[in-house]
Amino acid sequence: METTNQSATIANDALRALLFEVSVTPKPGLVDPASQGPHPDMTVFTFIDSALSLRTYFEQCAAAGTTFDDANLPALFAQLRPIGIAAERAMFQATNGVNTHKGAVFSLGILVAASAYSERLGLDLETTIKGMLKGLTTNDFAHVGDKPEADLTAGERLYLRYGITGIRGEAEQGYPTVFAHALPALRQSSGTANQRLLDTLMAIVANSVDTNLVKRSGGDSHVVAWAHEQANAYLAAGGSKTPTGWEKLLELNRVFDDRNLSLGGSADLLILTIFLGLREGVLTNDSFNF
């Protein structure tokens, strides 16, 4: 495929991933077309506006990966950070200050650039990502203890308080939740796209530490283990295609709403998995029927 054309397709798949994720329903702890979940400040329309505000950003990330001509991969990541900060600003402008896709700006931007680079050179994607993000956690958290408490981000606060490295740790390790759990789950899944993506989301919840969940629980040290148990119970019941699995899913939707718990970080990992599924052709329109 001609490189400029490939770069445009990669950027388009990033946008598709954002729009597909928010369309999946009924997602516990998240916004979808039928429910705001525990997010009174966002609806599916906020997510559509947010996604469209990021089009130029993904084109820039794809272009960066397509034109990068150096073996020093951290330099490719360094190119993304300033455009990522500008993209975050565009997102907040499109949503009137609501955080819809902050995690996705960071992680999907990385995956888009890494995919453009790896696909062009025929390299392994995970190796490229790990190369780009070498030292990320150490560098980002190096001076965090010197920051005034009021200036700390949620991720920085959780790191200082509990040593949780959050999305940065997941990213630096090459997104193991995505590559070792979520993508295999998506590949093996069957049914409609909605059913397959619900099961993939719950495979993510069963295997990750979602700092958004931890933050919303007020730092409850059991909340991650509890979420793992719930997701595993849903998967053991057969997931979205069985009546028991579906009942469990509806129950989880109620519980997450009642407890005001969010799975925002898991949604971001689902976005990444959808993007990779689209790139490798495991999510095709023959499963798009409802």
Ligand SMILES: CC(C)(COP(=O)(O)OP(=O)(O)OC[C@H]1O[C@@H](n2cnc3c(N)ncnc32)[C@H](O[C@H]2O[C@H](COP(=O)(O)OP(=O)(O)OP(=O)(O)O)[C@@H](O)[C@H]2O)[C@@H]1O)[C@@H](O)C(=O)NCCC(=O)NCCS
């Ligand atoms: C490294 C950054 C991601 C910044 O990190 P930061 O320290 O600012 O924030 P974190 O809290 O660590 O996380 C940022 C977002 O990442 C998502 N996330 C969290 N855990 C995971 C995970 N395990 N896997 C994947 N993604 C994860 C999460 O996004 C989701 O949550 C959103 C809602 O979040 P928030 O508004 O905080 O929570 P609410 O409870 O809803 O709000 P309140 O009611 O409290 O107001 C949801 O929509 C998801 O998107 C985190 O938000 C990166 O941004 C960075 O480097 N920033 C610096 C600038 C930069 O360089 N940017 C460009 C990078 S290319």
Ligand SMILES: Nc1ncnc2[nH]cnc12
């Ligand atoms: N559907 C969703 N609901 C809430 N936060 C999210 N972050 C990414 N997708 C999300």
